[in-house]
Amino acid sequence: MADTQTPNILLVIADLNDTFNFGAHVEANFTTIDSLMGAVDCTSTSRPTNTYKGQIAYEHDSGRYVQNTGTKGAPVWTYTSHAALAVTAASHPTSGLANGGLALETDTDMLMYYNTAWRYQHNYSVASSSRPTSGLTTGMPLYETDTTRFLIWNGSSWVNKAYANFVTTSSAHPANPFQGLEIYETDTGLSAVYNGSTFSYGVQQVAATQVLVGTTASVTFSGIPAVTRLSLSWRAKTATAVQTDLLMQVDGDTAAHYLWAKIEAANGASSPAHTASLTTSMKIGVVSGTTASFFGNGRQEIDGWSNSTGFLTTAGPYANFDAAGTDWAGTAAGQFSAVGPHTSIKLLPATGSFAAGSQFSLYGLE
Amino acid sequence: MDEQDRPVHLEIDCTTGAVTHTPLTDLEWQEMQDREQQAVDDYTERQRQDLELRTAIQAHPDPVVQELAKRLGLS
Numbered sequence: 287m288a289d290t291q292t293p294n295i296l297l298v299i300a301d302l303n304d305t306f307n308f309g310a311h312v313e314a315n316f317t318t319i320d321s322l323m324g325a326v327d328c329t330s331t332s333r334p335t336n337t338y339k340g341q342i343a344y345e346h347d348s349g350r351y352v353q354n355t356g357t358k359g360a361p362v363w364t365y366t367s368h369a370a371l372a373v374t375a376a377s378h379p380t381s382g383l384a385n386g387g388l389a390l391e392t393d394t395d396m397l398m399y400y401n402t403a404w405r406y407q408h409n410y411s412v413a414s415s416s417r418p419t420s421g422l423t424t425g426m427p428l429y430e431t432d433t434t435r436f437l438i439w440n441g442s443s444w445v446n447k448a449y450a451n452f453v454t455t456s457s458a459h460p461a462n463p464f465q466g467l468e469i470y471e472t473d474t475g476l477s478a479v480y481n482g483s484t485f486s487y488g489v490q491q492v493a494a495t496q497v498l499v500g501t502t503a504s505v506t507f508s509g510i511p512a513v514t515r516l517s518l519s520w521r522a523k524t525a526t527a528v529q530t531d532l533l534m535q536v537d538g539d540t541a542a543h544y545l546w547a548k549i550e551a552a553n554g555a556s557s558p559a560h561t562a563s564l565t566t567s568m569k570i571g572v573v574s575g576t577t578a579s580f581f582g583n584g585r586q587e588i589d590g591w592s593n594s595t596g597f598l599t600t601a602g603p604y605a606n607f608d609a610a611g612t613d614w615a616g617t618a619a620g621q622f623s624a625v626g627p628h629t630s631i632k633l634l635p636a637t638g639s640f641a642a643g644s645q646f647s648l649y650g651l652e
Numbered sequence: 653m654d655e656q657d658r659p660v661h662l663e664i665d666c667t668t669g670a671v672t673h674t675p676l677t678d679l680e681w682q683e684m685q686d687r688e689q690q691a692v693d694d695y696t697e698r699q700r701q702d703l704e705l706r707t708a709i710q711a712h713p714d715p716v717v718q719e720l721a722k723r724l725g726l727s
Contacts, residue, residue, distance in 0.1 A: 475667050493666040503659040503676055503684065509667035525659070526688045528695040554725035637691035638684065639659040648666070 333363050342366070352382065370397065378404045414462040417444050433460045451477060459485060474511035476650065487652040492516070495647040501525045504634040505646050506538075512592035512627040513650035518602075520646050521583040523574035526638030529582070529608055530575075533567040535632040536598060536622040543623045544568045550616025568620030571604030573635055573644075581644075582606030582614070591628055598622040659684070 326334055326343040333343055333352065341354040343363070348371060356362030363382050370388035371379060378389065378398070387400035397407040398421065406421050410428045414435075417428065424441040435452065437444040444464075451470040452460055459469065465482040475492065478485040493507055510516070524530055535544070546568040547560035561569075571584040584604025590596050601619040622628075633646060658681055660673040676684065709721040 473667070493664045494669065496662065496664055496671075498662070501657060501659040502662050503680070504661045506661065506663040507666055508663055509665040511666065527692050530691060551725070556724070638688045 333361070335361065337361055348372075414460075433462075435460070476511055476513070487513075487650075489517075489649055489651050492648050492650040495645055497645040498640055498642050500642050502640045502644070504632055505640065506630055506632040507646075507648050508630040510591070510629055510631065510648070511650060513652055514589075514592060515651045516588040516591050516631075517649040517651060518586040518588060518631065518633075518646070519583075519649075520571070520585075520633065520644075521581050522635075522644035522646070523581050523641045524576065524635045524638045525641040526575060526635070528575045528637075529572050529606055529612065529614065530638060531569045531636040532571040532573050532582070532584070532604075533634050533636055534570045534586070534600070534620065535567050535634075537624070537628050537630055538632065539622070539624070540566055542566055544620060545623065546570075546618065546620040548616050548618040550614055550618075552614050553612055564623065567634075568600070568618075568622070569636075570600065570602065570618045570620060572606040572614040572616075573640070574606050574608060576641065577609040580607055580609055584618075586618075588631075591626055593626045595625060597625060598628060 326337075326341065327346055328334065328343050329347040330345045330352075331347075333345075334341065334354075336358065337354055338358050339354055339356065339361075341361070343352050343354075344350075345352060350371065351366045352363045353366045354361040355364045364384060365382055365387065370390045372392055373379065373389045374393045375391050375396075379387075383400050385401050389398045389400070389404065390396075391398065394410075396410065398404045399407055404421050405423055406418075406426065410418060410426070411431055412418065412428065413432045414430045415432075417430075417437075422439045424439060426439045428437045428439065428444060429435075430437065433452075435446060437446055446464065446467055451468045453470050453472060454460060455473045456471045456476075457473075460467070463480040463485075465480060467480040468477065469480075469485065470477050476487055477490060478487045480486075492510055492513070496505060498505075520532065522532065542564040544565050544567055545561055546565070547558075548569060549556070549558045550572075551557070570586050571582060573582040574580045582604065583606075584602055586600045586602035588598065588600040590598045599619070599621050601617065603617050604615070606614040631648070634640075658675050660675050663672045663674070664670075665672075706726055709717065709726055712718060712721075
């Protein structure tokens, strides 16, 4: 005999119903037939413990073939089949593994491969509160079923690599945001960035700057979101021959609900003025007449826009020049005697209409 | 004024960005033109009064009045 491990005879046993053959090793004294060499049916927990190197077994619980790659006295069972193991996320196989092995998590429908560790094969779909933290490779994508975001594993954390803002509403900000996440609110038209602890809105234009192309009797900004305050900038002239006051109304209210006061210098002479009682609009500046190239401009900081307990107030500077040497410079303040939230602002000249080239910009601040 | 000169009301919806132009009614337009003419007349009258006042102040013999006018920017 060459050795005590290699089978050296072949026995054939046949009957009317079954035919099988197996090799066996016969000890030197012909008294012992020592173990079997054909495929053995067993389970993953009942593999033969006294079998030769090369012995193949079929595990009817895992559905896989396994081979003894060890010795008779110390068998090592290694899977040889290429079908994926059926497992769950909490029960990945930990023994008898070799690189190239495949597994299917039946509870997550995720395919995995083994390459020194179990690793996920394709996109992971999960709620934002259940992002995986193991079995990951750098660059692996993930889809969040509740936020509809696509994230990428950068080797140490999940990050958002999409280039479009997250579209949402003011009352439905995404759960579990991360620093740098940008959102756009479809109901307010506002954008915000998550700074790690809260969403920061910053100063943003609530409407495109309006540059008039023709004679315009009034300019109204409606549907203004409920920000804390607004900043209105204007540069205007009228289609009337002379300068005139610039008026402002809120929420389309044309009744006597306004107060205003101003300190201005007309041609260098100071001329403060105010309304002695509630009136139908606020005076917030002076716009130029029709003289070519001459404009008036100013700014109003409008506060209490979304405040539900205090009246709206506004204040700001203005200036205006005229070819005849008539100039105005001053500060105007006003109050709309109604609490917020408010929705619209209307601007109109006290006489005539705005001329083409006049422009108005509106910004929101939180 | 020609019909093509009739002004419009401009409205911008800040939520949708939609811009609406609404022409003035006949009554609004007539009232606007009337106010414009009145404003021109008032402005012309103020300019005349202002010039008359400045002329009178500059011609006043009292030096105190002269100094006060200078400080108030009236001369």
